[in-house]
Amino acid sequence: MKRLMYLLPLGIFLVLAGYFAVGLTLNPRDMPSVLIDQEVPPFDLKPIRGYEKGFSSEDLKGQVTLVNVFGSWCISCLAEHPMLMEIKRRELVPIYGIDWRERDPEAGPRWLAKRGDPYTLIGDDPESKAAIAFGVTGAPETFFVDKRGFIRYKHVGPVTPENWESTLWPLVQELRKQ
Amino acid sequence: MIAEAGHFALTLALFVAIVQATLPMFGAHRGNGLWMAMDRPSAISQFLLIAFSFGCLTYSHVVSDFTVLNVVQNSHSLKPMLYKVAGVWGNHEGSLLLWVLILATFGSAVAFFGGNLPPTLRARVLGVQAMISIGFYLFMLLTSNPFERIFPAAIDGQDMNPLLQDPGLAFHPPFLYLGYVGFSMAFSFAIAALIEGRVDAAWARWVRPWTLAAWSFLTVGVALGSWWAYYELGWGGWWFWDPVENASFMPWLAGTALLHSAIVVEKRDTMKTWTIFLAILAFSMSLLGTFLVRSGVLTSVHAFATDPERGVFILILLMIVIGGSLALFAVRGPALRSTGVFKPISREGGLLLNNLVMSTGCAVVLLGTLYPLFLDAIGGAKVSVGPPFFNSVFIPLTIPMFMAMGFGPVLSWKRSDLVQASLRLKVAFIGTGVAIAAAWAFISDGPFLAIIGLALAVWLIISTLVELAERIKLFRAPLGDSLSRLVRQPRSSWGMTLAHLGMGVAIAGMAGAGGWKVESIQVMKPGEKVTVAGYEYTFKGAREGQGPNYTIIEGTFTVTRDGAEIATLKAEKREYPVRQMPTTEAAIYSLFLGDLYAVIGDADGVEGGYVTRLYFNPLVAWMWFGTLIMVLGGVISISDRRYRIGAPAKRAAKKPTAAAAKA
Numbered sequence A: 001m002k003r004l005m006y007l008l009p010l011g012i013f014l015v016l017a018g019y020f021a022v023g024l025t026l027n028p029r030d031m032p033s034v035l036i037d038q039e040v041p042p043f044d045l046k047p048i049r050g051y052e053k054g055f056s057s058e059d060l061k062g063q064v065t066l067v068n069v070f071g072s073w074c075i076s077c078l079a080e081h082p083m084l085m086e087i088k089r090r091e092l093v094p095i096y097g098i099d100w101r102e103r104d105p106e107a108g109p110r111w112l113a114k115r116g117d118p119y120t121l122i123g124d125d126p127e128s129k130a131a132i133a134f135g136v137t138g139a140p141e142t143f144f145v146d147k148r149g150f151i152r153y154k155h156v157g158p159v160t161p162e163n164w165e166s167t168l169w170p171l172v173q174e175l176r177k178q
Numbered sequence B: 001m002i003a004e005a006g007h008f009a010l011t012l013a014l015f016v017a018i019v020q021a022t023l024p025m026f027g028a029h030r031g032n033g034l035w036m037a038m039d040r041p042s043a044i045s046q047f048l049l050i051a052f053s054f055g056c057l058t059y060s061h062v063v064s065d066f067t068v069l070n071v072v073q074n075s076h077s078l079k080p081m082l083y084k085v086a087g088v089w090g091n092h093e094g095s096l097l098l099w100v101l102i103l104a105t106f107g108s109a110v111a112f113f114g115g116n117l118p119p120t121l122r123a124r125v126l127g128v129q130a131m132i133s134i135g136f137y138l139f140m141l142l143t144s145n146p147f148e149r150i151f152p153a154a155i156d157g158q159d160m161n162p163l164l165q166d167p168g169l170a171f172h173p174p175f176l177y178l179g180y181v182g183f184s185m186a187f188s189f190a191i192a193a194l195i196e197g198r199v200d201a202a203w204a205r206w207v208r209p210w211t212l213a214a215w216s217f218l219t220v221g222v223a224l225g226s227w228w229a230y231y232e233l234g235w236g237g238w239w240f241w242d243p244v245e246n247a248s249f250m251p252w253l254a255g256t257a258l259l260h261s262a263i264v265v266e267k268r269d270t271m272k273t274w275t276i277f278l279a280i281l282a283f284s285m286s287l288l289g290t291f292l293v294r295s296g297v298l299t300s301v302h303a304f305a306t307d308p309e310r311g312v313f314i315l316i317l318l319m320i321v322i323g324g325s326l327a328l329f330a331v332r333g334p335a336l337r338s339t340g341v342f343k344p345i346s347r348e349g350g351l352l353l354n355n356l357v358m359s360t361g362c363a364v365v366l367l368g369t370l371y372p373l374f375l376d377a378i379g380g381a382k383v384s385v386g387p388p389f390f391n392s393v394f395i396p397l398t399i400p401m402f403m404a405m406g407f408g409p410v411l412s413w414k415r416s417d418l419v420q421a422s423l424r425l426k427v428a429f430i431g432t433g434v435a436i437a438a439a440w441a442f443i444s445d446g447p448f449l450a451i452i453g454l455a456l457a458v459w460l461i462i463s464t465l466v467e468l469a470e471r472i473k474l475f476r477a478p479l480g481d482s483l484s485r486l487v488r489q490p491r492s493s494w495g496m497t498l499a500h501l502g503m504g505v506a507i508a509g510m511a512g513a514g515g516w517k518v519e520s521i522q523v524m525k526p527g528e529k530v531t532v533a534g535y536e537y538t539f540k541g542a543r544e545g546q547g548p549n550y551t552i553i554e555g556t557f558t559v560t561r562d563g564a565e566i567a568t569l570k571a572e573k574r575e576y577p578v579r580q581m582p583t584t585e586a587a588i589y590s591l592f593l594g595d596l597y598a599v600i601g602d603a604d605g606v607e608g609g610y611v612t613r614l615y616f617n618p619l620v621a622w623m624w625f626g627t628l629i630m631v632l633g634g635v636i637s638i639s640d641r642r643y644r645i646g647a648p649a650k651r652a653a654k655k656p657t658a659a660a661a662k663a
Helices: A002-025 A075-089 A107-115 A129-134 A161-177 B001-030 B041-064 B067-074 B082-084 B094-115 B119-143 B167-196 B201-234 B243-270 B272-295 B308-335 B347-376 B389-410 B418-424 B426-442 B448-471 B479-488 B490-513 B620-638 B647-662
Strands: A066-071 A095-102 A124-127 A141-145 A150-156 B518-524 B531-533 B535-546 B553-560 B562-574 B581-585 B585-589 B594-603 B612-619
Touching: A002 A066, A002 B308, A002 B347, A066 A129, A066 B041, A066 B308, A075 A095, A075 A161, A075 B490, A075 B518, A075 B612, A095 B490, A107 A124, A124 B167, A124 B418, A129 B553, A141 A161, A141 B201, A141 B518, A141 B581, A150 A161, A150 B001, B001 B041, B001 B094, B001 B119, B041 B067, B041 B094, B041 B119, B041 B531, B067 B094, B094 B119, B119 B308, B167 B201, B167 B243, B201 B243, B201 B272, B201 B490, B201 B531, B201 B581, B201 B620, B243 B272, B243 B347, B243 B620, B272 B308, B272 B347, B308 B479, B347 B418, B389 B448, B389 B490, B418 B426, B426 B448, B448 B490, B479 B612, B490 B620, B518 B531, B531 B612, B535 B612, B581 B594, B594 B620
Parallel strands: A066 A095, A095 A124
Antiparallel strands: A066 A141, A141 A150, B518 B612, B531 B535, B535 B553, B553 B562, B562 B581, B585 B594, B594 B612
């Protein structure tokens, strides 16, 4: 019995080593982020507090849309926010929002109430369910979805007037033509 | 030519290490004094060879020799000199060279100061050290050669990861490695003891200074890493339970446990197998940390570029070192006899509790760190385990330990009485009660856990001071008598008192920073004011400028409280064009009760405002200050007289200076 106790650490280590060996054959970075040209992963998010409708993958069919991942805690989201409002004001393309990893359920709605809401629909994703399915690595990220509901482009970082004019807006127009 | 010389010296060191790993070991086994005597010269030549090799790589970085691949990938001609030097170890290959340099330094230190060790023990310790070296030399020569040339030569380098171009991080890896590798000494001593089949007070006395040194370095390393995260990542946080942070925290927990159980072996001749096990564990955790960071099995913001081939190599190395030593432990461990017996309520009992909590904590951190890997390996979901898990499991675990930490030093060896100990600590009980009441009255809005943390800090600080007062018979003997007792305290007692005090101060910092942080995120235009925790920040505007290898946006804030000006903060956002990466340099102004902390973000591009984040981080500076006190305790303890007893007079005079120089 006493001998067994002394063998225990070795046993635990061997199990760990087995996992490491398997782990080496996997790639943790291999998040399904390479969803480009694939269908939007199915998800169904609840509304954020104070909103009536949530946001699910079904809402994205039939027209070119943007899916923007944001959070009230995210600084660069604040930076891109005026541009998103501008897109909404000019009715360029509908933007759907994923409110990601809010610790306080009030934080997202409060953030939007203060600065304006550029989104057509917003889903609450405190546990990163949709974010992981999309392979989000940080916020903000914006996914460009075509009429069939396929992801065609992922933009990492804030949407700015410059990159909107130079690449993103032409891309939307291109997708519309298809 | 220089690079080839460095490569050659590295290869030569491998062969010296092979000699050192075999001849002295066989010599010790067969009682051949001549073979055993090979240990010291080979350890010293290994050190000289690796030091030369490291010098060669440093030279290549300093003169920006862009025919060397490592320099091309990690340097840039415009990079400031500090980071050209720090860049030597700011990458995978170079950091391994630093690793083996430190390993060889420790080995030669044993050769140098180990004159009072029994020859067989020394031969075996250095033999085990050399085996570890062989593994790492092979790893470098076969998979990660820092001296690889590139043809044709590059015109300029690709620069170093901007996040790493920072004074705090320049010195973070050396300290961390001094800690990690330092535990290889305790490991080698443990393996040598298992081979010899003998663990006694003398053994514990030899192991402890090395463990103390490793622990002190590692403490500095972990604190530097945390400090860097605090001001460089610009999120106002200081610990994120990131896999790489955990990789440095696990050896620290195991090492802290080892420090304490080695005391029991030395004083009471018991808990031997525990101590041996912890010595193996501390170094295993260091190796595991290396594996996790470099193999790519886990993702982290800090990880070096990863490579599965290297991962396989490190895994084999882990199997041999950890698996082999645990197998040896399983075979030889049961034969170690302890003589001392003790009751649960006793000094030994307290130290055992420390050991249990530290090792459980280590297991929890390990589990949390590896859980995503486990789940991934069995085909489950991709998850990440974050602070909520660690905070809710690890923190409650430490609460009983911090309570016991106050009691431990006033308990007597073998058997003790909790009631009597409590009576001796009545001042501490009263002080803690007052502190809780005061915290409740003045800051009622904080989280419950933070108030507990503050109470534990007060409890720990007062009970440590009470214990010191008892030891010097303060107020019970004439004051002069007490003072002379105070001066005559052995340095190891000072070490304990300071380390525990430092821990108390650091806990206060953690509780404050965790519990009462105030943050405010907004877009500000020049002239706008925002009040955070009673401090009024005025945004004076931002200017754009140019650094040596980056461009900056510098935002200026003035902070006032009740109309009186307190500080001017200049926060920077840097953009490194070569790597196309931004970094934030938070502006921090430390006050006694907290840090004023400001970060500037992007211009909003539409209305001329900038995104700003303003924080009030209570008591954060206490954490760094407390850590410094802990390290001071460790350093003072190393210089304790008893570690030099038995050494020839000449060496006895040298040892403390060496310890001080290393610190």
